[in-house]
Amino acid sequence: MQNRITQLFNIKYPIIQAGMVWNSGWRLASASSNTGILGLIGAGSMYPEVLREHIQKCKKATNKPFGVNVPMLYPNIQDIMNIIVEEDVKIVFTSAGNPKTWTSWLKNRGITVVHVVSSVKFALKAQEAGVDAVVAEGFEAGGHNGRDETTTLTLIPMVKEQIKIPLIAAGGIATGKAMLATMILGADGVQIGSRFVASDESSAHDAFKQVVVDAKEGDTQLTLKELAPVRLIKNKFYDDIQELYKKAPTVEELKNLLGRARAKKGMFEGDLVEGELEIGQIAGLIHDVKPVAKIVEDIIREFEEAKGILPKL
Structure with missing residues (x-):
């Protein structure tokens, strides 16, 4: 399943496990990367030295590409970026801030940069800032979100119409069918968060995982x-x-x-x-907690089955 996203990150499947605060430690990121998708460590809930520890443990747990998600609204941002460079992380997803602030700094140090946006306007600003790809996130998503309440189904084709760089869809995606739908609308890949919260390797508390289920x-x-x-x-x-x-x-x-x-x-x-x-x-479609490997396997199987239905439609 090779396309612009798999080539950009050197991964097997065009799927990104979202870097979520308090859910995405090294166990989730490494387990995700080991399946052939891109795992992300969520730096938003980590002090700088805690992030360093997670990066080092992730390196030991996988030899596949992984990245770090950095919400730019948090303090210690310079320390976090320095650690990412010192630990030789090659992929950074930025969010909750102006992409111009860090994109050039990161790219000058050989890092692939992706920025998360919730509108066409910010997608264009991210492209202008020089990012390598954008994640366009509909308001169905969990965590921090866009104020305009634009749905993924609407947002993806509107962003696709305006940008030239690779596009990753996010928000309301937990199945292979949803992955196929957003890719038909113009996405090159998908970012999935909530489904991975309810995984064995997520750092979320078991009680929270059960609430999601x-x-x-x-x-x-x-x-x-x-x-x-x-x-x-x-x-x-x-x-x-x-x-x-x-x-x-x-x-x-x-x-x-x-x-x-x-x-x-x-x-x-x-x-x-x-x-x-x-x-x-x-979350209304998430009914169990299971290993990351099984989640990815199910998504890819359903994606391929859904592709097979298309000619009949």
Whole structure:
């Protein structure tokens, strides 16, 4: 299955395991890369030296390409970038910030750079900044998201129409059928997050993994747009946010409610009441926790089966 994405990253399948905070440590990244897709370590939840440890362990666990996802809204960004260079990581996905800030710096050091966007406007800005590819993420996705609530089905063809660099689809993709659908719409590959949260190798707490498996349609909602839009499982913390919104809160009041380490409390420590539980809408189609190798095998098998149906349509 060779195309622009497999060639760009030197991988077997055009699939990227998303770098998600508190879910994507070295175990998930290395297990993903070992299947022939691109594994990503999520640096957003790591202090610089913790990231270094994860990179070093990932190198020992796989001889395949892997990368690091760096949300640029977090502190210690210079330290994180320095460690990525020192540890000779060759692929970086940036998000939640201006791609011009780091793209040239990284590319001048021999690193392939991909930027995550939620609109055509930002896809064009990323291309102008010199990135090697973009991830266009629809608002179905979990975690930090776009304010415009543009769906993946709409976003992918609109971005494809405007850019020349490789395009990776994200948001609401957990199956081979969804992978094929987005590639028919113009994507060269897909980035998958939520499905890999519910894997044996994910660093998410087992209680959070079970919540993902139990989730049904309508159990998630995009909120906190005034800070950074995030899709959450509806729990007590989510209900507290909605109660605060009834009072037309200031940004400062929203920040006070969010506090510190709320995502760690929910996804990593398993506090299902007060924690921030980030997951995509596709959780309603995730029914089990299983090894990464089995997840990838199922996606590729379904992708090939779906291709076989197309002539009959």
